[in-house]
Amino acid sequence: MEDLSTRKRIRLSHDAYQKGHAFSITITTYQRYPWFRLHPELAGGAIRLFSEMVQARQTVLFSFCIMPDHLHLLLKDKDIVDFVRLFKGRLTPLARRLEHGRVLWQRSFYDHGLREEESLEKVVRYIWQNPVRSGIVSCASAYRWNGSLVWPNWKDLPGAHTGGDKPHPYESQ
Numbered sequence: 342m343e344d345l346s347t348r349k350r351i352r353l354s355h356d357a358y359q360k361g362h363a364f365s366i367t368i369t370t371y372q373r374y375p376w377f378r379l380h381p382e383l384a385g386g387a388i389r390l391f392s393e394m395v396q397a398r399q400t401v402l403f404s405f406c407i408m409p410d411h412l413h414l415l416l417k418d419k420d421i422v423d424f425v426r427l428f429k430g431r432l433t434p435l436a437r438r439l440e441h442g443r444v445l446w447q448r449s450f451y452d453h454g455l456r457e458e459e460s461l462e463k464v465v466r467y468i469w470q471n472p473v474r475s476g477i478v479s480c481a482s483a484y485r486w487n488g489s490l491v492w493p494n495w496k497d498l499p500g501a502h503t504g505g506d507k508p509h510p511y512e513s514q
Contacts (some may be wrong), residue, residue: 359420363403364421365464367451371444376436377486378409382476384486387412390428395490400424404465404495406472407486413468415461425450456466465489 377384385408391414393404401417401493419425429446436445455464469488478484480513482496489495 355500363401363415363417363455363461363464364467365453365455365468366414366416366421366425367411368414369447369450371447373410373441376445377407377412380436380439383432383435383439385512387428387432387475388486388488390431392490394424394428394431398424402490403461404468404470404491405487406473406484408477413454413471415464415468420453469495490509 343362377387386408388405392406393403394400398418400419403417405415406411406413415423431502433445436443455461466481469484472478472484472487473481483486
């Protein structure tokens with residue numbers, strides 16, 4: 342077993358997550374199991390849970406995309422780590438009812454705090470385009486499991502009907 346005293350720290354300080362910055366979050370299923378493709382009701386449950394949590398926590402959820410084995414979020418919250426912990430914990434019981442004994446989530450999550458020079462709009466569009474880049478759909482607006490709780494009519498925005506040829510938002514231009 343890996344010695345915990347030598348494990349690389351993957352989180353920023355707790356204070357860094359409480360400053361109200363926008364974070365791009367990726368949460369992956371355990372062993373990349375395609376939970377959300379096999380169980381669409383789990384994806385629907387995740388979207389309902391986003392809506393409940395955003396309202397209860399006064400979170401700003403700019404964009405989300407639920408892929409077969411992971412999900413992407415761009416959000417502002419008073420405590421990102423707590424948001425992810427609650428989200429994962431509250432969705433897990435539904436997964437247990439669907440496949441008893443199978444683990445839903447990979448440990449931890451990936452995060453990227455947006456810097457001042459990074460365009461919120463580019464990251465939002467990049468998240469929406471994920472199923473296009475993966476070859477699941479030909480345009481982002483055709484995908485059922487992406488959206489925004491800030492812009493409910495996001496599919497009417499410019500670029501929502503385009504393909505996934507956008508560069509990665511964190512690459513220098």
